[in-house]
Amino acid sequence: MRRGLELGAFSAGAIFSFAPDMSKSRRAAQDIKTLLDRPVNIDARQETGELLTKIDGSLEMRNIFFRYSNRPERVVVNGLSLSVQPGQYIGLVGASGCGKSTLIALLERFFDPEEGQILVDGKDISKLNVKSYRRHLALVSQEPRLYQGTIRENITLGTDDEDVSEEKITKACKDANIHDFIQSLPDGFSTLIGARGGMLSGGQQQRIAIARALLRDPRILLLDKATSALDSESERVVQDALNAAAQGRTTVSR
Numbered sequence: 001m002r003r004g005l006e007l008g009a010f011s012a013g014a015i016f017s018f019a020p021d022m023s024k025s026r027r028a029a030q031d032i033k034t035l036l037d038r039p040v041n042i043d044a045r046q047e048t049g050e051l052l053t054k055i056d057g058s059l060e061m062r063n064i065f066f067r068y069s070n071r072p073e074r075v076v077v078n079g080l081s082l083s084v085q086p087g088q089y090i091g092l093v094g095a096s097g098c099g100k101s102t103l104i105a106l107l108e109r110f111f112d113p114e115e116g117q118i119l120v121d122g123k124d125i126s127k128l129n130v131k132s133y134r135r136h137l138a139l140v141s142q143e144p145r146l147y148q149g150t151i152r153e154n155i156t157l158g159t160d161d162e163d164v165s166e167e168k169i170t171k172a173c174k175d176a177n178i179h180d181f182i183q184s185l186p187d188g189f190s191t192l193i194g195a196r197g198g199m200l201s202g203g204q205q206q207r208i209a210i211a212r213a214l215l216r217d218p219r220i221l222l223l224d225k226a227t228s229a230l231d232s233e234s235e236r237v238v239q240d241a242l243n244a245a246a247q248g249r250t251t252v253s254r
Helices: 002-017 019-037 100-108 130-134 151-156 166-175 179-184 202-215 232-246
Strands: 059-066 077-084 089-091 115-120 137-141 220-224 250-253
Touching (some): 077 100, 077 115, 100 137, 100 250, 137 202, 151 166, 151 202, 166 179, 166 202, 166 232, 202 232, 220 232, 232 250
Antiparallel strands (some): 059 115
16 A cells, blocks of 8 residues: 555656646647737738749849838838849848848748838739748848757758758758768767757858758848858858858848
């Protein structure tokens, strides 16, 4: 009897020790459900809109006005027009808060402009299928989005092709100046990188993110302060990778 009570108490203690984690998991699941249920103006899951099979990569903004809904009194983009030719590299410059990151977000169609048009190859992107349009773009941002898992899993994340060839992965990594580093690791592409890529340096994380972008073979490459958080040596290596990545692609950088 006593033995049974001891085992029961031990089991109960083991179960209750997971209670805080269960509570966190429940809250996380609720947060995810709230996000999924939130109505959105731009839904990449919808099948509506014209499909894009191939683009040259010309971009045009016509008289763009934009302000964020939480700060309607402040116009962030005020009557901007610009044109980018296929394969051209342009840089967005200006004072902090002048709307450079907003322009990147508008090109990705995270938001739609309040007024004006954004066109790719002469087509209004608001009329295009969102998922189809975004297949032709890749974004490398200041903060790399890496996840707990292997290097290969992080590089292939988001690709439509579930069976990406080793040749394509290798080429993307070579172009991103990260292949030699990966090959030097005992587990190579199967190396676990920890939560948010914490086992890697900032420069290594960013080059993994660049390899992921290049694996998509985008016609349009968007760079949002991709080197600003790096030390001088890492910045040089990453900038070399970005310069190589931009070859033959329409590139917008800030």
